[in-house]
Amino acid sequence: MSVFIDQMGRPVEFTTTPRRIVSLVPSITELLHSLQLDDQVTGITKFCIHPNNWFREKTRVGGTKAIKAGVIEELQPDLIIANKEENVQEQVEELAQHYPVWVTDVNTLADALQMIEQIGAITNTLPAATQLTSKIKTAFSQLNNNNRPIKTGYLIWRNPYMTIGNDTFIHDMLGRCGFKNIFAHTKRYPAIDTWQLAQCDVLLLSSEPYPFQQKHLDELQAELPNTRILLVDGEMFSWYGSRLLHAPAYFTSLLQSIL
Structure with missing residues (x-):
């Protein structure tokens, strides 16, 4: 049994590394692809347009704010990834009564980097997630922004x-x-x-x-x-x-x- 605290401060329990993942967040769906979780991701939303082959091939579970509970039930996920802003609280809370739901809350770059590494830890892809966050930090450190706002x-x-x-x-x-x-x-x-x-x-x-x-x-x-x-x-x-x-x-x- 592993327990991870999501970005809302909620403990989420997992008995094993998730193998049936549903993503309700388009940008996180793309992240899961970058972490090479092709076999594990079973469901995405109709707004998860990247990568294109997932958009065409993966089961769609509705929109980010209109989730189809019946479709999710058929997939029997052992991890659902949601977001405080992009998804409807009542729908997420209902899903959490039946499945492990990891809720993200990303308002800054630091939040995003934390989220990426946390998902890496949950999905047993932490080395790849850490490598990704390192590259992102380097890219942003080299961003030459304007000195005159x-x-x-x-x-x-x-x-x-x-x-x-x-x-x-x-x-x-x-x-x-x-x-x-x-x-x-x-x-x-x-x-x-x-x-x-x-x-x-x-x-x-x-x-x-x-x-x-x-x-x-x-x-x-x-x-x-x-x-x-x-x-x-x-x-x-x-x-x-x-x-x-x-x-x-x-x-x-x-x-x-x-x-």
Whole structure:
């Protein structure tokens, strides 16, 4: 019997190393693939688009906020990985009545690195997980962010426009790039008005969860003629698994296009 404390402070018991894993978190699904757990992962969500072969071949257990309990029951998992923010609390608590559920809570790079190594320990892939976190740390240490913080807005939703507060993973990523979040005085994901964006020098429109496109950029540019507006890859700012290995290079390229 092994007991691991998840990122919510809950003890989760395992009698053996998990061999039937269901992931309810897209970025963690990609992490499990990086840890070479192909045979062990049996279920994923419809939003777990990476890697593509898993998206096509693995059993889908619904969406991140609309989990199909019946499908999960058929899979009989001995580990379900969930996330405080991405999954619905009531659904996760119900699953925890029947299966070992490991709940993650990732709001900073440090949280992400801890999560990766904890999952490595649970799945008996700790050497690979530790090697991955070491590479991620090195990549971020070499990130040459701007010494003069750029006043920045980051939009994740439209109708209404929504941004990110100081207690989000995206906020932490922005800071590491040298972007100064103009909504750092807020929490989580507040709705805002367009006029509030006039104070930013750069406005980033994310590809997810709302898929901002050029037409949306053009619409905002007409209202904010003095603001530099760019479409950005939301996965690089919000996915906290193995994709973090590639984020610093993306951030460097983005900064070079702005400065």
